[in-house]
Amino acid sequence: MTSADQVNRLLALVPYLQSHPDAELGATAAVFGVSAEQLLDDLNVLWYCGLPGGMPGDLIEIDMETVAESGRIRLTNAEYLNRPVRFTPDEAMSLVVALRAVRELAGGHLAEGIESALAKLERAAGAGTPTAQVAVAGGSGEIREQLAEAAAAGELVELDYTDAGLAPSRPRVAPVKLITRDGFGYLQAWALDRAAWRTYRLDRIGGVARTGEPAGEVGDPPEFGPGWLEQRPDAAEVTLRLKPEASWITEYYPIRAVRREADALEVDLLVADPAWLRSLLLRLGRDVLAVLPAEAAAGAREAAAEALAAYGTE
Amino acid sequence: MCAFQSSRSGNVTGVSPRKSERIMNLAICLLMARRFIEKSQIRQVVEGYHDLSDSAFERTFERDKDELRAMGVPVETGSNNPLFPDEVGYRIRRKDFELPAIEFSPAETAALGLAATVWESATQAEQAVTALAKLRASGLDPDPARLDALAPSIGAREPAFASIWEATVDRAPIRFGYKGEQRRVEPWAMTYRRGAWYLLCRDRDKAEPRMFKVARVDAAAERIGKPGSYTVPDIDLDAAWSSLAPGQPDAEVVLAIRPGRAAELRRRGRPVTPEQEVPAGYDALSVSYARAGDLVGEVCAHGADVVVLAPPDVRRAVLTELRATARGAS
Numbered sequence: 001m002t003s004a005d006q007v008n009r010l011l012a013l014v015p016y017l018q019s020h021p022d023a024e025l026g027a028t029a030a031v032f033g034v035s036a037e038q039l040l041d042d043l044n045v046l047w048y049c050g051l052p053g054g055m056p057g058d059l060i061e062i063d064m065e066t067v068a069e070s071g072r073i074r075l076t077n078a079e080y081l082n083r084p085v086r087f088t089p090d091e092a093m094s095l096v097v098a099l100r101a102v103r104e105l106a107g108g109h110l111a112e113g114i115e116s117a118l119a120k121l122e123r124a125a126g127a128g129t130p131t132a133q134v135a136v137a138g139g140s141g142e143i144r145e146q147l148a149e150a151a152a153a154g155e156l157v158e159l160d161y162t163d164a165g166l167a168p169s170r171p172r173v174a175p176v177k178l179i180t181r182d183g184f185g186y187l188q189a190w191a192l193d194r195a196a197w198r199t200y201r202l203d204r205i206g207g208v209a210r211t212g213e214p215a216g217e218v219g220d221p222p223e224f225g226p227g228w229l230e231q232r233p234d235a236a237e238v239t240l241r242l243k244p245e246a247s248w249i250t251e252y253y254p255i256r257a258v259r260r261e262a263d264a265l266e267v268d269l270l271v272a273d274p275a276w277l278r279s280l281l282l283r284l285g286r287d288v289l290a291v292l293p294a295e296a297a298a299g300a301r302e303a304a305a306e307a308l309a310a311y312g313t314e
Numbered sequence: 315m316c317a318f319q320s321s322r323s324g325n326v327t328g329v330s331p332r333k334s335e336r337i338m339n340l341a342i343c344l345l346m347a348r349r350f351i352e353k354s355q356i357r358q359v360v361e362g363y364h365d366l367s368d369s370a371f372e373r374t375f376e377r378d379k380d381e382l383r384a385m386g387v388p389v390e391t392g393s394n395n396p397l398f399p400d401e402v403g404y405r406i407r408r409k410d411f412e413l414p415a416i417e418f419s420p421a422e423t424a425a426l427g428l429a430a431t432v433w434e435s436a437t438q439a440e441q442a443v444t445a446l447a448k449l450r451a452s453g454l455d456p457d458p459a460r461l462d463a464l465a466p467s468i469g470a471r472e473p474a475f476a477s478i479w480e481a482t483v484d485r486a487p488i489r490f491g492y493k494g495e496q497r498r499v500e501p502w503a504m505t506y507r508r509g510a511w512y513l514l515c516r517d518r519d520k521a522e523p524r525m526f527k528v529a530r531v532d533a534a535a536e537r538i539g540k541p542g543s544y545t546v547p548d549i550d551l552d553a554a555w556s557s558l559a560p561g562q563p564d565a566e567v568v569l570a571i572r573p574g575r576a577a578e579l580r581r582r583g584r585p586v587t588p589e590q591e592v593p594a595g596y597d598a599l600s601v602s603y604a605r606a607g608d609l610v611g612e613v614c615a616h617g618a619d620v621v622v623l624a625p626p627d628v629r630r631a632v633l634t635e636l637r638a639t640a641r642g643a644s
Binding site: 016033080083090104106110124134137175178180278282288300304305308311 | 333334335337339341342343359381382384387410411414415416418419421422425426433439441442443444449451452461462463464465466469502503504505508510546552555574577593610611612617629633636637639640642
């Protein structure tokens with residue numbers, strides 16, 4: 001953090017504390033995304049700030065004893081700073097991009113509300129705000145709206161779903177969350193027929209049938225973070241030794257570790273679904289130098305032989 | 315003095331409290347000024363300047379002023395006296411300084427609250443949180459519980475991301491290595507598609523707009539000019555994406571696909587009646603593609619569910635890969 005970061009925050013903190021009298025120290029720190037210790041440092045800086053001249057009556061007043069005793073902040077004598085300072089260009093761009101990401105997952109009426117919020121935000125940020133955009137492959141807005149509504153209402157739905165390369169299915173699920181990961185939107189839902197948490201790619205959901213039946217208590221889905229595979233007890237580690245041409249896979253798949261050498265790279269992957277590994281190995285073809293454990297490649301070997309048979313005798 | 319003041323010299327982040335105080339007092343002084351204030355006056359009234367030597371004051375004041383401007387505080391330079399325009403002074407106009415008052419509806423407010431949780435990159439998350447704090451200081455009270463079912467996120471794992479984002483924010487020209495070539499560019503905008511960041515910019519050497527995938531930029535970009543040293547034209551990012559995005563489909567392949575399989579390829583294709591014989595139990599589709607290597611990999615990934623009928627070179631390439639996989643690697 002720099003002094004500029006601190007001053008930028010102070011120029012928002014002073015109006016915030018005036019419009020939220022007796023604000024609680026910890027809650028205020030959370031609003032500004034800093035620790036309580038940092039917020040105390042901020043208050044100690046403000047204690048020495050005020051109108052030019054530096055006479056006692058010119059300084060901003062903070063009752064530091066009350067802060068120490070009850071954790072409540074009372075700031076006065078700063079009426080001239082009752083509006084926050086404008087966004088910095090980085091703040092404006094970061095918040096606008098984030099709001100666009102929300103819009104990509106929202107559907108229907110909510111998406112319209114976000115459109116209008118974006119317009120207001122861009123007006124507040126002023127002309128010349130740098131541009132950044134977000135696009136998520138999230139299927140249709142109508143389906144997202146249906147799913148979000150059903151999730152909010154705790155209602156069971158039937159999905160019209162086509163998995164990657166698999167025949168269509170009609171899972172009955174309790175929808176819980178719409179999330180994005182690596183540019184795709186997903187539904188996290190409790191799948192009744194499997195009695196397990198499942199993620200469904202939104203652009204592969206062809207339709208949603210509302211059932212009107214309550215989903216009951218399903219709890220929270222597992223964290224779908226960068227390490228979400230780690231939580232699957234059936235996931236196994238597989239090491240691929242690849243030609244350097246295949247280094248693109250580190251951009252596209254969750255990789256546990258990469259070791260680069262002059263003429264090869266080794267990647268460690270967590271594999272929960274043998275069909276996924278089979279597809280990956282088929283896709284990599286000649287770029288695969290070795291697979292460890294070797295039996296992990298058996299499925300791909302058989303599938304390749306079957307495919308060659310489909311081409312006839314060439 | 316209470317106990318908190320005694321810890322003044324040792325704060326948690328190592329930021330000099332004196333410097334923050336001085337810049338803060340300078341901002342208040344310039345904001346309260348009805349006229350341009352001359353440097354000599356500023357030196358007298360702003361705490362932290364009077365003890366400095368002439369040259370130290372000049373340096374410090376210039377730096378402080380630049381810091382305020384860098385954070386978006388509009389420090390204006392001008393003269394009160396049209397007859398003596400050399401008597402330069404400074405001020406901050408309140409209407410340029412304050413965040414305009416904006417009314418947000420409850421739905422808009424909830425969306426803004428959720429937006430502050432979207433970034434996975436800590437730096438951008440901080441920026442979004444501070445921006446939201448400014449809206450809260452102006453009366454916004456978001457209740458993200460309204461949007462419980464939505465949890466969007468944006469990653470920024472590309473090693474060159476921070477340097478390119480900052481250059482885009484500052485409008486600073488940069489240089490970087492890309493697929494073995496040095497590029498000198500003026501960043502215009504960034505876009506996040508299919509889980510990857512792209513930079514739209516003007517390529518100085520080619521003298522035309524280009525789109526670069528940030529993940530393929532070799533290392534952190536290096537600045538080769540001052541912030542704000544070029545202008546950004548009005549951009550339609552969607553149009554730019556469709557004309558400049560790396561790899562637009564410009565070739566066709568005829569595939570035989572088993573019914574209900576390879577949904578992605580089916581979606582991109584259209585049914586055709588090819589010259590070649592279609593194997594029993596397959597449908598024929600024509601699919602457009604951008605890069606032969608990507609298409610071959612995609613077809614191979616589907617194993618026996620997808621067979622290439624034409625053109626012969628794509629068919630041969632797929633067979634070569636499948637034979638390698640069938641032999642086994644080790």
